[in-house]
Amino acid sequence: MLLDKKRSREVEIPTASLADIAFLLLTFFLVTTSLDMDKGLQLTLPPRGDVRPIPRHNIAEVLINAAGEVALDGEEIRIQDIREVIRLRLAQNDRLIVSIKTDRETSYQHFMSVLDRVQMAFAGQPRISLAEPE
Numbered sequence: 001m002l003l004d005k006k007r008s009r010e011v012e013i014p015t016a017s018l019a020d021i022a023f024l025l026l027t028f029f030l031v032t033t034s035l036d037m038d039k040g041l042q043l044t045l046p047p048r049g050d051v052r053p054i055p056r057h058n059i060a061e062v063l064i065n066a067a068g069e070v071a072l073d074g075e076e077i078r079i080q081d082i083r084e085v086i087r088l089r090l091a092q093n094d095r096l097i098v099s100i101k102t103d104r105e106t107s108y109q110h111f112m113s114v115l116d117r118v119q120m121a122f123a124g125q126p127r128i129s130l131a132e133p134e
Contacts, residue, residue, distance in 0.1 A: 070082065
């Protein structure tokens with residue numbers, strides 16, 4: 001008895017609609033994916049054009065240089081001490097305004113460290129002024 005040898009057929013995968021399916025998947029993921037954009041710092045700034053002279057004794061000027069050294073009203077201070085010093089000054093003067101100025105080369109980490117400590121001293125009261133570059 002002779003067995004007929006059957007020709008083996010190669011299995012083919014239809015690729016005609018592969019591009020359409022890939023495009024639909026790409027479109028689906030683009031539509032359903034939400035991108036989380038950074039919103040920046042959440043600070044309450046005064047309205048534009050609302051400029052009033054502020055007495056010098058009501059301003060605490062914090063300067064941060066490129067090396068991360070901090071000065072409060074011209075005197076060098078450790079970053080760890082800012083919160084307590086601002087809190088003491090705030091107890092003496094409830095109208096205290098803190099102005100933070102940085103060098104162009106100051107790292108973001110140093111700035112945020114100082115800003116966080118100043119905000120902790122104010123216990124959430126938005127009274128921080130960010131100065132424009134001179």
